[in-house]
Amino acid sequence: MPGILVVAATAEGALSRSSLELVGGARALDASLGSGVSAALLGHGLGSTGAAEALHQHGVATVYRVDHPALTAGQSDAYLAAAEQVARTAKPDVVLVGADTVGREVAPRLAHRLAGALVTECTELAVEGGAVVVRRQAYGGRALATLVVRGRPAVLSVKPRSLDAPEPAPVAGSVVDVDAQIDPNALPTRVREVLREKSEVGLEDAQVVVSGGRGLGGPDGFKMIEELAAMLGGAVGSSRPPADAGWVPISWQIGQTGKTVRPALYVAVGISGATQHVAGMAGSRTIVAINRDPEAPIFGVAHLGLVGDYREIIPPLIARIKELKAR
Amino acid sequence: MDIIVCLKQVVDPELPARDFAIDPATRRQVREGRPLVLSTYDENALEVALQMKDHQGAKVTALTIAPQATVGDTVRLALAMGADEAVVIDDPRSPELSGPARARMLAAVIRKIGRYDLVLTGCESADLVERLIAPLLAEELGAACVTFVARIDAADGPLVVRRQADEGYHVVEARLPAVLSVTSDEANRPRLPKVKDIVTAKRKPVQIWTPGDLGSMADDGGVEVRDVAIPQRTGKCEFLTGDPAQQAEALALRLRELKLL
Numbered sequence: 077m078p079g080i081l082v083v084a085a086t087a088e089g090a091l092s093r094s095s096l097e098l099v100g101g102a103r104a105l106d107a108s109l110g111s112g113v114s115a116a117l118l119g120h121g122l123g124s125t126g127a128a129e130a131l132h133q134h135g136v137a138t139v140y141r142v143d144h145p146a147l148t149a150g151q152s153d154a155y156l157a158a159a160e161q162v163a164r165t166a167k168p169d170v171v172l173v174g175a176d177t178v179g180r181e182v183a184p185r186l187a188h189r190l191a192g193a194l195v196t197e198c199t200e201l202a203v204e205g206g207a208v209v210v211r212r213q214a215y216g217g218r219a220l221a222t223l224v225v226r227g228r229p230a231v232l233s234v235k236p237r238s239l240d241a242p243e244p245a246p247v248a249g250s251v252v253d254v255d256a257q258i259d260p261n262a263l264p265t266r267v268r269e270v271l272r273e274k275s276e277v278g279l280e281d282a283q284v285v286v287s288g289g290r291g292l293g294g295p296d297g298f299k300m301i302e303e304l305a306a307m308l309g310g311a312v313g314s315s316r317p318p319a320d321a322g323w324v325p326i327s328w329q330i331g332q333t334g335k336t337v338r339p340a341l342y343v344a345v346g347i348s349g350a351t352q353h354v355a356g357m358a359g360s361r362t363i364v365a366i367n368r369d370p371e372a373p374i375f376g377v378a379h380l381g382l383v384g385d386y387r388e389i390i391p392p393l394i395a396r397i398k399e400l401k402a403r
Numbered sequence: 404m405d406i407i408v409c410l411k412q413v414v415d416p417e418l419p420a421r422d423f424a425i426d427p428a429t430r431r432q433v434r435e436g437r438p439l440v441l442s443t444y445d446e447n448a449l450e451v452a453l454q455m456k457d458h459q460g461a462k463v464t465a466l467t468i469a470p471q472a473t474v475g476d477t478v479r480l481a482l483a484m485g486a487d488e489a490v491v492i493d494d495p496r497s498p499e500l501s502g503p504a505r506a507r508m509l510a511a512v513i514r515k516i517g518r519y520d521l522v523l524t525g526c527e528s529a530d531l532v533e534r535l536i537a538p539l540l541a542e543e544l545g546a547a548c549v550t551f552v553a554r555i556d557a558a559d560g561p562l563v564v565r566r567q568a569d570e571g572y573h574v575v576e577a578r579l580p581a582v583l584s585v586t587s588d589e590a591n592r593p594r595l596p597k598v599k600d601i602v603t604a605k606r607k608p609v610q611i612w613t614p615g616d617l618g619s620m621a622d623d624g625g626v627e628v629r630d631v632a633i634p635q636r637t638g639k640c641e642f643l644t645g646d647p648a649q650q651a652e653a654l655a656l657r658l659r660e661l662k663l664l
């Protein structure tokens with residue numbers, strides 16, 4: 077029964093949020109295609125993670141599991157081999173892969189190996205007139221492209237935080253163990269070390285993100301931003317120039333090249349609002365912009381605008397929030 | 404070490420919005436009359452190659468698929484920055500080709516060039532942002548693949564690179580030949596060519612091939628571009644007024660109303 081195959085992975089010992097988002101996308105497609113959703117669950121020591129159960133809880137009946145010691149953080153070649161093995165077993169029409177560090181290497185290579193069609197970095201998936209139709213940003217977020225995917229299997233990589241995680245919809249499920257025969261010594265790349273950068277709250281999952289841009293003038297400006305973020309219980313992000321200049325870790329960058337976030341509150345401080353930045357934050361529920369230039373394009377996407385020097389606005393803002401929270 | 408760097412010419416990504424338009428016939432960005440530049444991260448990829456050349460010796464070949472009529476500046480810049488030679492696949496239709504079709508074409512040329520230890524690309528093209536050329540080239544060439552490489556940590560023994568990752572960096576060891584896509588980093592800010600380099604660049608070899616030299620590879624890969632739309636943003640910003648303290652006060656109250664405090 078060919079259908080939709082979600083390539084799922086774990087993070088911090090549980091099914092990753094991106095994998096759940098893919099399940100949401102797959103279920104929406106399946107509502108029209110009706111050919112069923114299965115998942116390739118890839119990792120090591122999966123038994124203790126509850127990931128297969130979580131997939132069943134969210135409507136995925138068949139879980140093809142590859143549990144192999146080579147499937148460790150960042151080991152793309154191993155994930156590719158495992159995903160390929162499952163795809164050859166399940167013979168899906170559509171394969172969904174999260175466009176994260178590993179997924180952006182895996183998806184194109186998997187499409188190539190399966191001689192399928194490929195669209196990367198999708199932000200919307202739909203079935204229109206029986207055809208699989210996807211949308212993705214183009215031209216630095218200035219345009220939205222709509223593509224009809226006719227080739228099969230259709231391998232689609234999906235930008236994290238573009239789709240909603242689905243509501244639970246429990247099904248009686250089964251787990252099929254797939255033997256992927258990965259020889260760790262034969263893999264062309266090997267991750268020697270994972271270097272984590274500091275971030276108190278996972279940026280992509282934070283409900284509040286306070287971001288600083290070039291307008292902060294230097295790393296010191298970020299101290300104020302970090303204080304405001306801490307006060308709001310949120311994470312700190314940045315536009316590209318501070319990350320490029322090394323004022324902040326590159327993993328804080330939000331936008332086309334950086335991360336996509338959709339928090340309840342996004343505060344942009346000293347950020348002009350270039351389309352490449354907006355591409356990564358436009359889905360935020362409430363957007364606040366603080367910028368001394370009233371003509372800055374960021375005010376075109378913001379809901380609340382404060383025109384002025386951030387150095388004069390943020391300190392009284394922090395003080396006032398402190399007071400309100402103390403009450 | 405033989406290094407091939409894939410360079411894409413794009414319409415300046417920082418073009419003002421009023422100059423941005425989609426051609427309804429090709430469903431691609433209108434290029435006529437717009438400034439064309441080297442795609443942002445391709446300059447970083449070239450810089451990485453040139454640093455390897457400076458430090459340990461390497462031959463650096465710049466490779467681009469582009470309409471020859473417009474590609475001059477890109478090639479001249481690459482040679483002036485320090486590439487040893489350039490190969491241009493002159494394809495007037497290249498701006499309309501799908502990513503997989505361009506990857507097949509690049510792979511065909513690289514196989515023809517024959518000698519390479521490393522192929523470098525940008526981590527994403529500034530216009531389409533597909534991030535697929537490097538992984539597809541790796542498959543086509545049977546080479547190792549690492550994307551979003553911020554730096555090369557070692558190249559004298561096994562190749563060790565630092566890949567930008569969701570949570571920080573991965574230190575990755577890769578076999579040669581390898582295809583690496585390069586992202587920007589403090590360590591790979593593109594150099595500016597000196598006047599003398601611009602002059603000597605004129606004497607460097609540029610080979611021009613046509614797609615016909617590579618066999619047929621036009622194919623949409625089973626994906627049809629139906630529409631490329633420019634979403635209109637409806638500005639709905641409410642400005643909070645007053646002096647900085649009053650604005651801060653107003654914002655704090657609004658955040659509480661929105662239950663964000």
Ligand SMILES: Cc1cc2nc3c(=O)[nH]c(=O)nc-3n(C[C@H](O)[C@H](O)[C@H](O)COP(=O)(O)OP(=O)(O)OC[C@H]3O[C@@H](n4cnc5c(N)ncnc54)[C@H](O)[C@@H]3O)c2cc1C
Pocket residue numbers: 216288289290291292314315316317318329330331332333334335345346347348349350351352353356366367368369372384385386387416417443444528529
């Ligand atoms: C291929 C490509 C990919 C890209 N990817 C990304 C990406 O992922 N993320 C990203 O952000 N960008 C990205 N960019 C860059 C993007 O085009 C912009 O250059 C960048 O977003 C600008 O950053 P900025 O707003 O911080 O700086 P600027 O555009 O320089 O804006 C600074 C702002 O700060 C304001 N300001 C200055 N001083 C103060 C003050 N004291 N108080 C208050 N306001 C002040 C100014 O009025 C100005 O609006 C990309 C570009 C390309 C070509």
Ligand SMILES: Nc1ncnc2c1ncn2[C@@H]1O[C@H](COP(=O)(O)O)[C@@H](O)[C@H]1O
Pocket residue numbers: 409410411412442444445448466467468469497502505509523524525526527528529531532533534535536537
């Ligand atoms: N027409 C082209 N000629 C040469 N290199 C290209 C071309 N198109 C894409 N590339 C390379 O592939 C990289 C990634 O592009 P993309 O996969 O489109 O995001 C670019 O940064 C270039 O290095």
